[in-house]
Amino acid sequence: MTSKSRAGKLNRLPISPGMAILDLATIILFVVFMIPFGMVVLNSAKTSKEIIFNAIALPSDWSQLAVNVSLIFNNPTVDYLGAFFDSILITAFSLLVIILFSSMCAWILVRNKTRWSMVLFMAFVAAMVIPFQVLMYPLVRWMRVSGDFMHIRLLGTIPGIVFAYLGFGSPLSIFVFHGFIKNIPYELEESATIDGCSRSRTFFAIVFPLLQPIIVTVLILNGIWIWNDYLLPLLLLGSNGVVQTIPIAVTAFAGAYLKQWDLILTSTLIAMLPVIVLYLFAQKYIIKGMVEGSIK
Amino acid sequence: MKQNRMVNILFVAPCIFAFVMIIIIPFFFGLYFSMTDWNGINNAANFVGFNNFRNLLSTPDFLYSFLITIAYTILSIVFVNIVSFTLALIVTSKLRRRNFYRAGFFVPYLIGGIVLGYIWQFLLNNILVGIGNSLAITALQTSFLSLPNSVIWTMAVVNTWQYAGYIMLIYVASIQSIPASLMEAASVDGASYVSRVFHILIPMMANAFTISLFLTLTTSFKQFDMNLTLTNGGPATRFLDVPVKASQLLAMNIFSTATANRMAEAQAKAVVLFIALLVVSLLQVSINKKKEVEM
Numbered sequence: 089m090t091s092k093s094r095a096g097k098l099n100r101l102p103i104s105p106g107m108a109i110l111d112l113a114t115i116i117l118f119v120v121f122m123i124p125f126g127m128v129v130l131n132s133a134k135t136s137k138e139i140i141f142n143a144i145a146l147p148s149d150w151s152q153l154a155v156n157v158s159l160i161f162n163n164p165t166v167d168y169l170g171a172f173f174d175s176i177l178i179t180a181f182s183l184l185v186i187i188l189f190s191s192m193c194a195w196i197l198v199r200n201k202t203r204w205s206m207v208l209f210m211a212f213v214a215a216m217v218i219p220f221q222v223l224m225y226p227l228v229r230w231m232r233v234s235g236d237f238m239h240i241r242l243l244g245t246i247p248g249i250v251f252a253y254l255g256f257g258s259p260l261s262i263f264v265f266h267g268f269i270k271n272i273p274y275e276l277e278e279s280a281t282i283d284g285c286s287r288s289r290t291f292f293a294i295v296f297p298l299l300q301p302i303i304v305t306v307l308i309l310n311g312i313w314i315w316n317d318y319l320l321p322l323l324l325l326g327s328n329g330v331v332q333t334i335p336i337a338v339t340a341f342a343g344a345y346l347k348q349w350d351l352i353l354t355s356t357l358i359a360m361l362p363v364i365v366l367y368l369f370a371q372k373y374i375i376k377g378m379v380e381g382s383i384k
Numbered sequence: 385m386k387q388n389r390m391v392n393i394l395f396v397a398p399c400i401f402a403f404v405m406i407i408i409i410p411f412f413f414g415l416y417f418s419m420t421d422w423n424g425i426n427n428a429a430n431f432v433g434f435n436n437f438r439n440l441l442s443t444p445d446f447l448y449s450f451l452i453t454i455a456y457t458i459l460s461i462v463f464v465n466i467v468s469f470t471l472a473l474i475v476t477s478k479l480r481r482r483n484f485y486r487a488g489f490f491v492p493y494l495i496g497g498i499v500l501g502y503i504w505q506f507l508l509n510n511i512l513v514g515i516g517n518s519l520a521i522t523a524l525q526t527s528f529l530s531l532p533n534s535v536i537w538t539m540a541v542v543n544t545w546q547y548a549g550y551i552m553l554i555y556v557a558s559i560q561s562i563p564a565s566l567m568e569a570a571s572v573d574g575a576s577y578v579s580r581v582f583h584i585l586i587p588m589m590a591n592a593f594t595i596s597l598f599l600t601l602t603t604s605f606k607q608f609d610m611n612l613t614l615t616n617g618g619p620a621t622r623f624l625d626v627p628v629k630a631s632q633l634l635a636m637n638i639f640s641t642a643t644a645n646r647m648a649e650a651q652a653k654a655v656v657l658f659i660a661l662l663v664v665s666l667l668q669v670s671i672n673k674k675k676e677v678e679m
Contacts, residue, residue: 339498
């Protein structure tokens with residue numbers, strides 16, 4: 089601590105006893121909330137023996153963390169690094185198509201005021217109550233049958249699962265975009281049309297840039313879900329297919345190395361690190377996005 | 385005009401195509417398959433009417449899963465909302481570092497149910513039991529996950545750890561939208577902090593309660609990921625004189641039925657889950673909305 093900030097602390101108004109108790113209680117609560125993360129980090133830097141001997145102690149040698157990480161990345165049974173890149177590809181492409189197509193669709197549904205637009209919008213909203221469990225097994229069967237029919241492999245491929253994420257992600261995304269576009273003044277688009285701007289250009293040049301704040305919301309809502317999703321990738325990609333995702337790799341690891349907590353915990357640490365690092369940088373947007381997404 | 389029509393159709397086409405292929409068609413197939421004898425090994429599916437649903441009434445493991453899912457949902461709703469509301473009060477107070485706390489409490493939501501389940505399995509089975517052994521505390525020496533009576537409570541606590549920070553954000557947004565002058569005026573009039581919370585804050589936050597209860601209700605009722613990696617359904621217990629898995633929630637019961645190639649039965653269970661969820665959440669929202677108006 090620098091001398092300047094210490095002086096700042098001394099100058100602060102005296103804290104009331106109630107506030108001091110709240111302060112202390114919150115610190116304790118916060119530490120309790122963070123213990124699970126602390127334990128993962130501590131034990132990711134131990135050998136299996138060390139964990140059994142004492143799981144709470146500090147690791148004797150932090151370099152064991154690097155050993156564990158390399159054990160996971162060089163593992164012969166689970167291609168963790170491959171799963172990592174597949175997860176990034178699947179999440180990125182899914183977010184891209186969801187943002188693009190949902191905003192296009194929502195814009196038409198807002199601006200084209202016909203009965204059809206109303207019906208379609210209601211259908212998207214109503215579909216949000218259908219639990220995944222009702223759809224999952226018929227979906228796998230249907231994707232196999234329709235894929236065979238169109239001579240496209242929908243199961244076990246990245247395009248197939250990205251298409252599925254577009255289907256599952258678009259209702260909520262359209263709903264969120266719909267609410268936002270409604271509040272964009274129509275005059276903007278009207279004057280563009282009068283100036284000879286085509287309808288599709290009106291969207292991409294004028295409306296789409298205005299959507300930027302809500303795009304962040306849609307990105308975050310869908311991004312957290314897709315990155316952590318387990319059942320859909322498991323059903324569409326299989327537990328030992330060519331394409332894998334991080335959650336599947338983590339379960340494969342835990343299945344293959346039963347109770348070898350050094351490896352399991354290190355694999356969970358690697359799985360959650362990208363999201364947490366991203367969160368540290370984009371914390372303000374993520375919190376704002378989550379709130380807007382759930383209140384609307 | 386004709387060109388505009390083309391653009392309209394082209395713009396909505398990708399989403400509608402995906403929506404129909406991924407949700408609408410599987411949904412109606414799903415309803416149909418619940419009334420067939422589909423086994424998952426081959427594609428044959430003969431219509432059997434409501435037989436699958438009738439059989440569910442005499443399937444103890446399903447009835448058990450249904451009951452404990454209700455118990456788990458109630459516990460989760462209560463725990464998550466009490467904790468998140470308290471957290472929301474804390475991070476909207478004049479406390480130092482309140483923004484840091486708000487950001488920190490949200491972190492567990494980011495990591496996902498699969499990863500979270502393993503972490504807590506380790507905490508409960510190794511760390512807590514380890515502490516129990518070294519300090520000779522008998523209550524901690526057996527894992528909370530290994531006892532049929534405590535496992536549901538434990539899962540609700542873990543669920544609270546995951547969701548409290550998220551639901552907190554909804555309450556925070558609601559509290560911040562209430563004019564501060566209202567609370568201050570009541571404070572000047574001599575109302576205690578607790579009575580201000582109960583008589584001003586909570587009634588003004590009715591909308592936030594509707595949303596939060598809905599979110600905790602639907603997510604707990606459909607819980608799967610954490611259930612799979614935390615307990616995998618265990619430990620064993622008995623229900624109606626039949627061995628069942630003590631912590632196998634509905635979604636996992638459906639999953640394990642399908643894994644055993646009883647596809648049609650799994651599908652019928654899923655339809656029951658859907659209807660139950662629909663009825664309960666509609667009921668909850670309509671009751672809450674009525675309360676909102678009264679307040």
